Amino acid sequence: MEYPSKLVEQAVEEISRLPGIGKKTALRLALHLLKQPESQTAALSESLKDLREQIKYCQTCHIIADTEDCTCQTPSRDTTVICVVEDTPDVLAIRNTGQYNGLFHVLGGRISPMDGIGPDQVKIDSLIARVKQSGSEVKEVILALSSTMEGDTTAFYITKMLKETGVKVSTIARGIPVGGELEYTDELTLGRSIATRTLFSAD
């Protein structure tokens, strides 16, 4: 694509690096910004700059936060369970279910040496330390990881590392989505949900 100016080209280059944005969308966004008052673009770049400079990660659970000790210190939370997730959006998703009031631990990725991510690049050591340091306060670690080979690898690895602490390790159930039709469920999921079926309680 040819651009009318070097400055536009630069802006398009930068914007199109963002996930899900191609050159055409990037150009549209750049030209849109030019049409708006200058202050709006300034506010945007200012807030992005602040985001990068001032964002904190909670020292304990590694959730993105404004301070270094986040809601995991809130006394109303159940401090006996830790739910292990890959990234911050997973925390929000689980919180929004309203079914979980325990603590979180954000790994920041999953083990995949192919992509250059080994066990040291994700926050597994700090999870082990956290369980150990709690004395015996933490009773259960729930693994809520993706159902992929890399997610499974991460889960097995964490389980191995937690073995000596004696803490209970569980994983979220996998199966048919609520409201889903059985016949449209793929065979692997269906097979797995048959194999790990649960007791039906009629109370």
Add this chain to the structure above:
Amino acid sequence: MKLNSLKLTYFKNYDALEANFSSGINCLVGKNGMGKTNLLDALHYLSMTRSALNTVDGQNIQHGESFFAINSVFEVADQELRINCYFEQGKKKVLKVNGKEVDKLSDHIGRLPSVLITPDDTEIIKEGSEVRRKFFDSVIAQHDRSYLEALIQMQRLLKQRNSFLKQNDGKLNINRQLLDVYDEGLLPLFQQIAKRRQAFIEEFTPYFIKNYAQIFEGKETPSIRYRSDVVSEDFELQFKEVFQKDILLQRTTKGAHRDDYVFALNDRAVKKFGSQGQQKSFVIALKLAEYDYLKTLKGLSPLLLLDDIFDKLDDERIHRLVSLLTDEERFSQIFITDARKERSEAFFEGKANVQFYEIHDGQLK
């Protein structure tokens, strides 16, 4: 199963071709570079949803055009089956069966089974073990989905394990726990895959021996031996023992991904001691055995596509091959190419059910 009609538009060197074919033997003759092999490739495309010669779809479009289309009418178990394939540069390839688009192309593979024999097939003998694994894996995977899934998973785990070993850079104080996680995933997969391969070779060998004997009478005993570390009883121990070697070499040195198949004639390796003609006969027997095996499992006759099959064979073997191929009970429809028209005409003389088609510059006569 048989192909009744075929229409090609801008596929390779074909502008616009419309042809009807009959059951029995369809012999395509013509000079080099006229498009005999490309016609076989179009049929391979309908069966496997890709070209056997060039997997870049864009390069299968005629030069200067923007799309190709293959339209065909098959007859499968007395039912008419219209298979149409269309590819436009830069777009997704579309395959329709009786007017309905196929969602996943991999689901189509196996619907129209085919066996293609080309002069390049001697690679199966001459090249490294990877080519042999690939050949047998594709035969097994064509009817065994769980095998295919196990293979895919093994390859992914190996890729991760090897990347991890590479990043570790040969240091002996590697993170053993993570290595264990990969090993625990790999070991059962190795066992599952090796067991299936071993059982397959046992099922496959009788078909193979029968076919070889039909092409080359009695004097030589051919054999296929499956060779794998995985099947030995103490494999797990062996696998664990080499972990230091794995760390130093930064790859996984033992496992089903290192399996091989040894081809022999009278216990002498065909790769080293077989003549060109013997190697070619060996490969033809392998492929015809694949044909018989698929036919037994699927319950319908695959398409048999033979590209320049008479090349490098002596007259006696060609005679035997011809009488084998004209067995109508066994083969319902065969496509053969030959650059030497008089040769094919001479060998097929007096045989019923043989049609000749002359191909000249993308046109059929």
